[in-house]
Amino acid sequence: MEIFVVPTPAATGSVAAGILAAVVRSKPDAVLGLATGGSPLPVYRALAEHSVDMGAVRGFALDEYVGLPAGHPESYAEVVRREVTERLGLDPARVSVPDGGAPDPQQAAADYDAAISRAGGIDIQILGIGHNGHIAFNEPGSALDSRTRVENLAERTREANARYFASPADVPTQCITQGLGTIMEARHLLLVVNGADKAGVLAAALQGPVTTDCPASVLQRHPHVTVVADEAAASKLLPGSGGVNVRVADTAVGV
Template sequence: MEIFVVPTASATGSVAAGILAAVIRSKPDAVLGLATGGSPLPIYKALAGHSVDMSSVSGLALDEYVGLPAGHSQSYAEVVRREVTERLQLDPAKVAVPDGSAADPERAAAEYDSAIAAAGGIDVQILGIGHNGHLAFNEPGSALDSRTRVEVLTERTREANARYFSTPEEVPLRCITQGLGTIMEAGHLLLVVNGADKAGILAAALNGPVTAACPASILQRHPHVTVVADEAAASLLASGSGQVAVRVEGAAAGV
C-alpha cells in the first residue's frame, strides 16, 4: 500500500488525477471505476486539465440510489454524466451506472455485476470512505466477499448525503452498490480522503483489524492500493507493515 499525504483537500484531486492520467497513457482503453461524492469529484476536474486522449476509456460507476426517477439531478447517473462523461469527453456508450429505477433492482444489481466481468474487470477503482467506514454503499456489517446488490442505507449515511437534496426526507432509503468482493477484483484501488472528520475512520481502516464492522478495512487485503489524503485526514495514521508514505508538497501536489 502506498500513501500520498498532500497539504490540502484540493491537492488530493490533483495527485489522484495525475495517477489516472499515467494509467490512461499506458493503457488508452482503461476501464475506470467511477465514484462520486465530495472527495472523488475534484479528481475529474483535475483530470480534464491533462492532455490525455480519453476517447477509448470506459467507466463503471460504483453505485446508484434506488427509487429516484430517471434524470433526477441527484441520481448518480446524472452526476456521472455531468461531472465525468461530459467533463472528460468520454463516449457515453462506454459509461455505465447501475439501474436504480429498474422494476427489479435485485436483478439489475446482478446484471451490473456481470457487466463488470464482461468488460474485462476494472483497471483502477476510485474510492472515497464514509464516516462509518463504508466503501461505495457497503455499510458496516457487509460481507467482505459481497457482490453487487441492493443495500439499505444507514441513517448516518443518509444524513451525510442530505446536503445534496432539498430535504433529508428526499434521500433514498436503498441503493445498488458494488459489493466489497466486486471492488476487490479491480486491479488498482485509488482511495481519496479529505478532512479531519475522516482521520479516525481512515486510521481504523488502514491500521486496525480487517472486519466487517469497518468495510474499508478490506483494503488491507488488496495487492495494489494507493491512498491520497490531505494532512488533516492522514493525521492519525501510523506506519504499518507494507505501507509506504510519501509526503507531496508544492507544485507536485498541484498547489
C-alpha cells in the same frame, strides 16, 4: 499499500488525477471505476486539465440510488454525466451506472456485476470512504466478499448525503452498490480522502483490524492500493504501522 499525504483537498485531486492520467496514457482503453462524493469529484476536475485522450476509456460507477426518477439531478447517473462523462469527454455509450429505476433492482445489480466481468474487470477503481467506514455503499456488516446488490442505507449515510437534497426525507433509503468482493477484483484501488472528520475512520481502515464493522478495512487485503489524503485526513495514521508507506507528495505524482 502506499499513501501520499498532501497539504490540501485541492492537492489530493491533482495527485489522484496524475495517477489516473498515467494509467490512461499507458492503456488508452482502460476501464475506470468511477466514484462520486465530496472527495472523488475534485479528481475529475483536475483530470480534465491533463492533455490525455479519454475517448476509448470505459467507466463503471460504483453505485446508484434506488427509486429516484430518471434525470433526477442527485442521481448518480446524472452526477456521473455532469462531472465525469461530459467533463472528460468520455463516450456516453461506454459509461455505465447501475439501474436504480429497474423494475427488479436485484436483477439489475446482478446484471451490472456481470457487465463488469464481461468488460474484463476494472483497471483502476476510484474510491472515497464514509464516516462509518463504508466504501461505495457497503455499510458496516457487509460481507467482505459481497457482490453487487441492493443495500439499505445506514442512517449516518443518509444524514451525510442530505446536504445534496432539498430535505433529509428526500434521501433514498436503498441503493445498488458494487460489493466489496467486486471492488477487490479491480487491479488497482485509488482511495481519495479529505478532512479531519475522516482521520479516525481512515486510520481504522488502513491500520486497524480487518472487520465487517469497518468495510474499508478490506483494502488491507488488496495487493495494489494507493491512498491520496490531505494532511488533516492523514493526521491519525502511524507511519510504518501495518506495512503502510506514508509519503509526502507534490501535485506531479503519477504511479
